[in-house]
Amino acid sequence: MFPLNKPFSARHAPALPPQPRLCIAAIALLAVMVLGTALSLTASYHDTLRQEQNNLRNLATAFSAQTASAAYALDRLLDNAREDYLESTARAASGDSQRPAMRLPPLPRDVLGISLLDQDGHLLAGSPLPPDMPANTVPGPDDTLAITISGIDAASGRGILTLGRPLLDDSGKRIGAMVARIDSVYFVNLYAQVALGDGGSITLMHADGTMLARGPAAAGVVGRSFAGTPLFQSQLPVSAFGTFEAISPTHGVRRIYGYSKVRSYPLVMIAGMDKEDALAFWHERVAIAAGLLGLATLSLCVMAWRISRDAARRSALIERLGASEARLARSADYLGSILGAIASPVYVLNSQRRFVLVNDAYCRFAGKRREELLGRLEQETPDAHGAGEREQTYARVLAGGGDMVDETEVVDSAGQMRTFISTTSRLISDTGEAQIVCVRTDISERKMAEVRLAYLADFDLPTELPNQARFLRTLDAEIHAAGGGECVGVMALSLERLQEIIDLMGHAAGDTVLRQAAQLLRQAAPDASVARTMGNQFALSIRCDGERGSLAALAARLHGALSDAVAVGQRDFYLGPAIGIASFPDDGSAAGELLRRADVARHRAAGEGQDAVQFFSESSHLVLDERLAMESQLRQALQRGELRLAYQPKVDIPSGRITGFEALLRWTSPVLGEVPPTRFIPIAEASGAIVSIGAWVVAEACRHMRAWQDSLGRQVKVAVNLSPRQFQRDALIPMLRQCLAANSIAPGSLELEITESTVMASHEDIDVLLQDIRSLGVDIAIDDFGTGYSSLAYLKRLPAQCLKIDRAFIRDLGHDEESLAIVRTIVNLCQGLKMTVVAEGVETPRQLELLRELGCHAYQGFLFSRPLEAEAVLSLLRAQDAGDAPAGSSAPEANAING
Template sequence: MPSSEDPDNWAFQLSLFEHFPTLIWRSGADARCTYFNKTWLDFTGRSLGQEVGDGWTMGVHPEDFDRCVSTYLEHFTVRTPFEMEFRLRRKDGNYRWILNTGRPLYDQAGEFAGYISSCIDITDRRNTEAELRERETRMRTLLASMGEGVIMRDAGGVLLLHNVMAEEILGLSAEQMKGWDIHNKLITYLDEEGEPLAPSQTPAMQALSTGLPQSGLLGLDRPDGGRRWLWTNSVPLFYDHSDERRGVVTTIADVTARRDSEEQLRLALTVFRNSIEAIIVTDAQQRILSVNQAFTDVTGYTSAEAVGQTPRLLHSGHHDRSFYEAMWRDISINGFWQGEIHDRRKDGTLYPAALSISTVRDRSGRVTHYVAVFSDITERKASEARIAFLAQHDPLTGLPNRTLLQDRLDQSLAQAARHGSRIALLFLDLDRFKTINDSLGHMVGDRLLQGVALRLSACIRETDTVSRQGGDEFLIVLTDIKAPDDAARVAEKILDKLCPAFEIEGQQLATSFSIGIALYPEDGECAETLMKNADTAMYHAKEEGRNTYRFFDEVMNVNALERLHMENALRRALDQQEFQLYYQPQVNLASGRIIGMEALLRWFSGTLGGISPAHFIPLAEECGLIVPIGRWVLFEACRQARQWQDRGLPPVPVAVNLSALQFRRADMVATIREALEAARLDARWLELELTESLLMQSGTEVEATLRELKALGVRMSIDDFGTGYSSLAYLKRFPVDCLKIDQSFVRDLTDDPDDAAIVRAVIQLGRSLRLEVIAEGTETPDQLDFLRNEGCSAAQGYVFSPPLPADAVTELLRIGTLPAAPIIPC
């Protein structure tokens, strides 16, 4: 396996892994598993979708779960190879022992990319090892039952005679034992600590040396490499009627098994005491004989409090009688039970536990003990519940997500079809949520969405469903409605509930919904159609001014298709050079001299023909295309202004409208500086038209940007003045040069006293603040006379000239003045 990742190499490896007889899996750099080969999936009987992420851990034996996961995560943290054994559930429900070997992967840049791991089934090997241990134990018992080995040596330590048991204990053949001198190196002797022992220090030679019987534990390493521990009794032999020692007789008993057993018992006791899982040992009558420290940690009962009691000490009352009867029936028949149970701690609190109970029988098959092993799985159950919740709910608001909404909608549609009832599907979109998110940050936006979710939930019945689809979109399913009016009342209730502003981090945030409503069965008989039609109705509500609701009808569907075609064409318009700038002159009312040109965007689509700016500009704002389009307008207007000057025409400022979205997303100072430098245009010949809404939503950053722009030398005007908040405060804060009176006031100023009063007030305001005032949409001589009489400094409109292509405007600039007479638009 290569240490670095290569996409082609990895694809080749995947094709190989699919045919490997071993189980292969791979995880990513986030520790989540992303690949399992076919051998793994055939083994577990689960799909790849069920196994990826941490789904594979569902097949790990509960007793091995914590150890398995913690081992993996520990090695993942330090990125080192690992090897571990655990039990994995096979598709037939049986658990098999798995040897899992993993190693870290690194990509071509040397960055850690995850783990690749192979697994083999070692169940048979483990069973074989267990069987071999059993056979060895039986053999030791058999050897011990055959008596002791007997060895006789002469006074020099040379073997005189022995029995067969001695051969077996010492591991020597009869031929090897003939004339065996204890001082040769046929066997290495050991003291009780396992250290080498000189032959002269063995009990047999000590008996010869002292003339006294000697006994003790003796270890030896046999020629076959095996080590044995012997209990020896050595008695010196004397000649008759003499103190002269003729030899020594030694009996040996192989106590290796007993010594190992004692070690195993000590080891088992250590495991019992230090196990992280709680353990209970009872007698056949279920009286507790022993518990470990983990039992006390989990239950709160000390060993003194538990011993002598029965496990009923932990009963919670959560399970009925039949549960325990079934459990003990399995224990009686199979000798084992495993499952989940709810128990009660000493302090009275309940907890879930993963429990296994095993029966211990003596040689005659009589039950002698029961061993129960359990662990507190409260955290694991909570984690599983959380994972299950997040799979079907939005993590931010806690509302049902798209998956759960689809399931509930399908169920509601099926029930409505059976009973002949109606369903309403409401598609809701927060108005201007992107503005809040972009200007105040995503954290504030998230808080707003949470508040909106709470208010929405308060507007529906328990049988209805409100779901967040993502972003600022919500769906509501209203079941069993009697008439469309029922859905309308809910929509009105939602709009009313959302009316009060939200207070978030000391700010008052007002928002509203645009709501589209589709009805079953009138507007669709399947979930997909209802969602599409409700979405269409929602866009219709936005077009109607937002903060309202609309029902779906076929006309809306046609409009939605037209809007889709227009958006697709708009995305290609820049590349296909379908945009063109028209220019409308701004005229000084006192002299008739042209004092400026406003650049106005026109779109001549190759497929849709000429399209009104009133249609495509809002669409460009909504889909974000206004940013690149606005950049093109800025560069083109600067280029044209410079071209007119290069032709020797009188220089005049060219006014360009700036979108609020363009202002927020682009680095305007850098963009405008770049446009001026690219056209070699002096900044004083560029005027930026800003909307009132942009200025009212501005913070300190926008204010600083405007001052930087002013420092470049560009002019700034407030477009459509009077249609927004018209606050006087920002006129002091922002460095503007001009107010442009919106044409909606100019149009009726000779007929509507209110419009006349507004225009008169704006003109006076501008004069007081020493600002130039331009009246947009001036179309008649009567309007022109009114504006002159009130002291308005300039105007633009059809009374002078409609917007014209650059070539047509060139002639007007050469003349320099315009008569006050209507001109037919071309």
């Protein structure tokens, strides 16, 4: 061997050994070099593979934690949807019809929908499932979790990942299923950020071997089952994480893999790369070693020169090996850059709880540079607030307790309290040291949104008062606390003129008035629970002494406070308060029942125009119930054929002959029996049903007129009463025209009776409408004349042919001089205006005699006949035409027909 510390020259060269010895020495030297290089390359080969496999395993572990966080976030969304659904269902079951329908909060961008299904797969809440969604998307009867992929795009491999869990009620009984859908592109984009060479990939697999997502994306493999691969056959049954080497089932190339199960979910993360890519650096070393050996062989020919050059080459080899080690160190930096691309804070601690790796997101959270954090104790960072709890988590994880996910509150570098979902896992470093990796997902904004939604669910924004739902809960608690020995008063209060202010000045002014009203209520009733229930309505509850006096005094105080002028925009307004009162236990034992009954009393106070403070009355409640029941039956009476017409004869006073009939509506209900017109006509007017009923009356009267005309050979005049609600020109005129044409009714045969108050309601509109009616050949009579406005100036302009004197004046004829004077005046007025006058309600011969003396033209009433059925009318007219009907003050035949 030549000394390596002296330069080689011919002058100082030692004597050459003999040739055989030199050859042996050269061969021995070459053998040593070959053996050393082979051993070095072999060791480097295994080190390189082990290093890359550890990197892939750690990468799979990091993505496993990230995937667990995403799946956990989906589970939280499902849990929130379940809680909202159960709460809304409980509200509906309790009769709370005022509470809004369940609404889900806004979903993250990549979450496609949350669906709650019943046992039969019908949608209960949330977004509907696509019709092509596979059946295994929804967990079966024995499943607790179903994770599937569907809707896979054959070109891109993109699909829809679904996470399904059973839907349980509060008792743990299964009532359906919950399904969350997320676009797989969320995971594909996340995995594609990692560069592992041309054949490298990050893959999310189901525990049954189905590929769910792959980055970079690949067509034709997503959705396939790889259950027969070594990973699922031999690796996963032994360990939840690790590494292995195998032939790729998709490309047929030998690859190395790192894998890690996803905590709490049937998912597996796999990070893989081509084995040749992993050995790229090692192949460079092989090439270098081969070159060196070739040069060494050639240099043996000149031993002296070879020795000097060999030293230089060895030095170069050392430098290159150092560069190779530097590249290995850069691999760790490469892993750090991958973690830096993750938006959630990620950090790794050694067993002493010192930072060994942090990503950029954690540096931003801590407000420090990476160099300031590495090597420092974790508890020295700004989030020392919960250091004790985190230390307990770290200890359990290092002790083999498995991955842990918990919700924690942490103070960031700005001193703000933030809420995170922290996933803590255990990993092993290259040196075999147990370390801790923690991934944090910031849910602070979601928490704030939940708090805001909780406030909106219980409070009214304009007044900051509790809403109806919260008021009912408070009232229910007060009732339970009172038991049976105390009284709880409930008041329903409305501002009847609030809408006028809103119409005049807008909703902002209305909100101002509501806030002022709320303040007045708090001041006037400081001991009461005050709430805004809806629109212009408020509610109060207060303990009382069981006497109505205290509640009445409080209601009077509230009414007085709200009756004063309220200033809005430099103008004074009056709110028109109306208050209804109910009390526990007299008027009910449930919160909803008490509020409803107080509102019934409030409605009566607002509508009666008398006392604006009303106590609930069971009798008035029964009247309301009866009226609503009658209205319900009346709305169906026309379709069920329960209505019919009766006809009151009109008799000419001088001759005693029948001149026509008035059509009177009758109703026989199978539920209510025979209902008097005085009861159902006002209800029909108020509900609007009178419009369709009135049209039927005209059509039915015309049909009878045509039948009588066909039987008698002459027209019979019939008068029909019109309701004020029918006075709509667009509907009334076409209806009249159609009925007259369909039955060939001659002009002057149909007469419409309208009340005096209707005539005076709208001069211009009524004038035009009455002229149009007259143009159809229909006569007009003014009914109940003398009970309304009795405007003689306007009567002169009406196209009316007849006035009917109200029965109120006819009833007292012969007993009351004032009634006689009024009737005489009306008769003289009609004679002057060339109008026919008809007296209603004539029941005695004396009344008829006085009307004959006054010159009244005709009358109708029980003196001649009660109202007749349509069949009896024809018999009566035939008897009159034959001369059998008497022309005097009574008609026995008619009375006989009526029974």
